Amino acid sequence: MAEDPSNDVSYFLEIGRPHLDYLGPVRHWSQLRTAAAEDAYWVRGLTAEQLESTEIRSIPLKKIxxxxxxxxxxxxxxxxxxPVKRLPSGLLWTPLEKAMPLEYPSYNHNYFGLSEKLPVRLAASSNEEDPVAMLVSARLLGGYIKTAPAVRLEPLSWVIVDDQALLLGNPLLPLPGKSYWRRGNHLLPAGLDLEWPLLAxxxxxxxxxxxxxxxxxxxxxxxLEVKKESFRPLSISSFRLSESDIR
Structure with missing residues (x-):
């Protein structure tokens, strides 16, 4: 059992039986042990440092x-x-990676129970991700591309969103605007991430x-949902064709 040597503390994680798969990101942590109780799985072996890790903090529906x-x-x-409870007696501990198959069993990831609903929120992220998209003033973009070399625009595609332009590609343009990074099909504001990244x-x-x-x-x-097929290559001609759509 992993202990904090400074104050002789042991840590335990409890998670409902239907949600065992959420432990996938820490399955490879070799010191972790798990045991099944009547309605939950228990995990022991966590250190104080691991409790603050992204892997543990992003596991929903857990109790520590x-x-x-x-x-x-x-x-x-x-x-x-x-104290709020006792550790169930008679638990049979086994390494977590042995208790979890490599291919997770199929079950309904969207089911959280009638009283277990997770609001979707964004939270500050400690990781720095390269931006892949940006939202800029469409009129500001129009002024820039009139003098920009074509090679600067070629890597980018764009679409109008109200009176703004959403640019996608790399490298982005040196214009003031809001930057986004990518997680799958999610474009997230720079510096933020889903509160529960595991649910992406x-x-x-x-x-x-x-x-x-x-x-x-x-x-x-x-x-906002933006159809991928709506994007077109960024160029002076494509901008001029879309000027009438800018509010």
């Missing part, structure tokens, strides 16, 4: 506890001084079943 005394088996929520593919299947749209997210959690 700490234990100070193996004899009492009392479990405390993180940050609390009062599930959200994509639910919101974009044909995979024919870019889901452009706003900071507050709203999003």
């Amino acid at each position: 506890y700490y234990m100070r005394d193996d004899q009492s088996q009392l479990l405390f929520p993180i940050g609390a001084a009062v 593919e599930t959200l994509d299947r639910q919101m974009n079943p044909q995979g024919d749209c870019w889901l452009v997210w706003e900071e507050h959690g709203g999003y």
Whole structure:
């Protein structure tokens, strides 16, 4: 059992039986052990540092506890001084990677139970991702491309979104605007990520079943669907043809 040597604390993760697959990102952590109880799976062996990792923080529907005394088996929520339960007795611990098959069993990823709904929110991300898209003023873009060399525009495609232009490609243009990075078919504002990154593919299947749209997210959690087929190569001629559509 992994312990914090500074205060002799052991950590445990509890997750409902239907949600075992959410542990996939930490399956390869060799020190982790898991055991099945009546209605949940338990994981032990986590360190204090791992509790703060992206892999653990992105697992939804989990509960984290700490234990100070193996004899009492009392479990405390993180940050609390009062125990809420005991670790179930008779657990048979096995390495997590052995308990989870490489190919996860098929089940309904969208089911969270009647009372288990996850709001989709964005949160600050500690990772720096290269931008692949940007939203700029369409009129500002029009002024820029009139003098820009064609080679500067060739890597980019674009589409009008109200009075703005959404550019896609790399490298982007040196214009003021809002930058986005890509996670699958999601375009996320720079510096932000889905609060539960593990659900990105599930959200994509639910919101974009044909995979024919870019889901452009706003900071507050709203999003815009933009058809991929709507994008056209960026050029002076394509801009002029679309000027009448700019509000």
